[in-house]
Amino acid sequence: MLLSRLSIAFAVLILLSAVQAAFSVWAVRTASAQSALTRDAQQMLTEYQALAANKQRLLVWLAGTALTGQGSADTRNQLLQEMERSLHELERLQALQPLPPPSGTPAGSSATQTASSPHAAPQSHPIALLRANFDAMRAYVLQASTATARSPVADQALMWLQAAAVFDHHGGRDMRKELAAAIAQQREATEQAMAQQNETLDTLQRSSLGLMLLSALWGLLAAGYFMRRLHQPFRQLRLATEALADGDYRQRPDTANPDEFNLIGQQLNALARRLEANQRQNEALRAGLDAAVAERTQALMRSHEALLQVDARRQRFFAEISHELRTPVTVIRGEAEIALRSGGQAGVQDAAYRGALERIVTAAAALGQRVQELVRLARSSASAQSYAFAPVRLRAVVQGAQQQMQAIASNRGIELLDRASAAAGDCVLEADLDKLQQALVIVLDNAVRYSAAGSQVQIEAEPDAAAQCLRIAISDSGMGIDPEQTEQVFEPYFRSEAARLRSPEGLGLGLSIARAIVLAHRGSIAMEALAVGGTRVTIELPLAGAAAAAA
Numbered sequence: 001m002l003l004s005r006l007s008i009a010f011a012v013l014i015l016l017s018a019v020q021a022a023f024s025v026w027a028v029r030t031a032s033a034q035s036a037l038t039r040d041a042q043q044m045l046t047e048y049q050a051l052a053a054n055k056q057r058l059l060v061w062l063a064g065t066a067l068t069g070q071g072s073a074d075t076r077n078q079l080l081q082e083m084e085r086s087l088h089e090l091e092r093l094q095a096l097q098p099l100p101p102p103s104g105t106p107a108g109s110s111a112t113q114t115a116s117s118p119h120a121a122p123q124s125h126p127i128a129l130l131r132a133n134f135d136a137m138r139a140y141v142l143q144a145s146t147a148t149a150r151s152p153v154a155d156q157a158l159m160w161l162q163a164a165a166v167f168d169h170h171g172g173r174d175m176r177k178e179l180a181a182a183i184a185q186q187r188e189a190t191e192q193a194m195a196q197q198n199e200t201l202d203t204l205q206r207s208s209l210g211l212m213l214l215s216a217l218w219g220l221l222a223a224g225y226f227m228r229r230l231h232q233p234f235r236q237l238r239l240a241t242e243a244l245a246d247g248d249y250r251q252r253p254d255t256a257n258p259d260e261f262n263l264i265g266q267q268l269n270a271l272a273r274r275l276e277a278n279q280r281q282n283e284a285l286r287a288g289l290d291a292a293v294a295e296r297t298q299a300l301m302r303s304h305e306a307l308l309q310v311d312a313r314r315q316r317f318f319a320e321i322s323h324e325l326r327t328p329v330t331v332i333r334g335e336a337e338i339a340l341r342s343g344g345q346a347g348v349q350d351a352a353y354r355g356a357l358e359r360i361v362t363a364a365a366a367l368g369q370r371v372q373e374l375v376r377l378a379r380s381s382a383s384a385q386s387y388a389f390a391p392v393r394l395r396a397v398v399q400g401a402q403q404q405m406q407a408i409a410s411n412r413g414i415e416l417l418d419r420a421s422a423a424a425g426d427c428v429l430e431a432d433l434d435k436l437q438q439a440l441v442i443v444l445d446n447a448v449r450y451s452a453a454g455s456q457v458q459i460e461a462e463p464d465a466a467a468q469c470l471r472i473a474i475s476d477s478g479m480g481i482d483p484e485q486t487e488q489v490f491e492p493y494f495r496s497e498a499a500r501l502r503s504p505e506g507l508g509l510g511l512s513i514a515r516a517i518v519l520a521h522r523g524s525i526a527m528e529a530l531a532v533g534g535t536r537v538t539i540e541l542p543l544a545g546a547a548a549a550a551a
Helices: 001-067 071-095 107-116 126-149 153-168 175-245 262-344 351-379 394-411 434-449 495-502 510-520 544-550
Strands: 390-392 415-418 427-431 456-464 467-476 524-531 537-540
Touching: 001 071, 001 126, 001 153, 001 175, 001 467, 071 126, 126 153, 126 175, 153 175, 175 262, 351 394, 390 394, 390 434, 390 510, 394 427, 394 434, 394 456, 394 467, 427 434, 427 537, 434 456, 434 467, 434 510, 434 537, 510 524
Parallel strands: 415 456
Antiparallel strands: 390 427, 456 467, 467 537, 524 537
């Protein structure tokens, strides 16, 4: 089966990848260890050379002190410290070297170890001898430094001979030869270590390249085999599926090989036979369906005619309602105007009474305008309202809405506060004054209706220069609303359960009307529940310049 061959090919590729990854980890560790051993060998050679140089400098310093009697103690101490540091570093590096083979190990095993660690220490490390010689030199130098200044010249010459003996001989051995031999031996060990490191890196590089070529060769062989093996079955299946997509159910894929493609071809053949049978059945049903559609079309036409009649009756109903509403509104407005004229002539009406009558006239005029719109809506088949946009100041909009709601708020014991800034009041909007006041009145009416007596309703306004808009916020401390319902309140006829209990006579149309007015002004409206209780309705409207640019 083709699936089994694919599984074997991928398993081999995965195995090769795992072997290559394991080899890479081993190669990195081997190279790191070899590099560390080479670095230690180079460091030992450097310390041997530094020790020899500082020893010579100390001897020169002692000779100068013996001749002049004016040697610097700081120079002496610095040289002694440098030699101490070199010996300490040599002892540390010697401790890191591999242990020598046991006494019973054959000679060949020892040679193998030396070849595998070419930077290992020389056969006899003179570090202990150098340490003993350094301790003797330090003791002699410190003693000679204090006696040089008061010794005669002959004693100083004798001191120089003693210093040469202490510096160059120890334990019956010539320290110059010992140190030179150690340097030469360590230099040879360093060269062997570098050669071994280069050989190891070359071996790792060749091995890694071989594994990579093996993986690439296997991948190319597997790809070539499966491409040749899959081309013909894929082509036949593609032709069969294209024929099925075009509606030709007579095309049959021919897959003779006993593999997964043969199973898919058999399933496609069965599917084509079922689709061909369904096609014949659908053609038989289509005739009956055409007759049923024709019958239903006639029924829908009759229903449409009935709906047209219902819509005509609805328009007549709206016209009658509008006519009935327009008459009493006209009477109210006329009576209020007569009262205003009479009060001004007689001089007996006080300012409060006159202000109330003025608000009655304004409200009646607005109500009359709504009735006129309702009449126009009833006489037309469209529900769109017309807007008379003109430049207006925000102060006029807010003051008009506040005056209309002042009496209702006072009767309920609620204080209306105008917190609009002076800059916001002078902002100019491209708006329909009456419609925009209507939207604010709707929001204020909701805030007043659902607030407790003695509370406040605040009207705040601030311009946003960056967004080129004006932001109006109306806040109350009423019963509030669930945060999940802050979007639903703008849908027609939606009312929360708490709102129904508080004011059962409402219909839930006010905020939907306010949103339609704000959207007509290219603005936005949103409600949020306050953490301290109550709600805040925020209206954003474009300033006159921004609105003109958007239009």
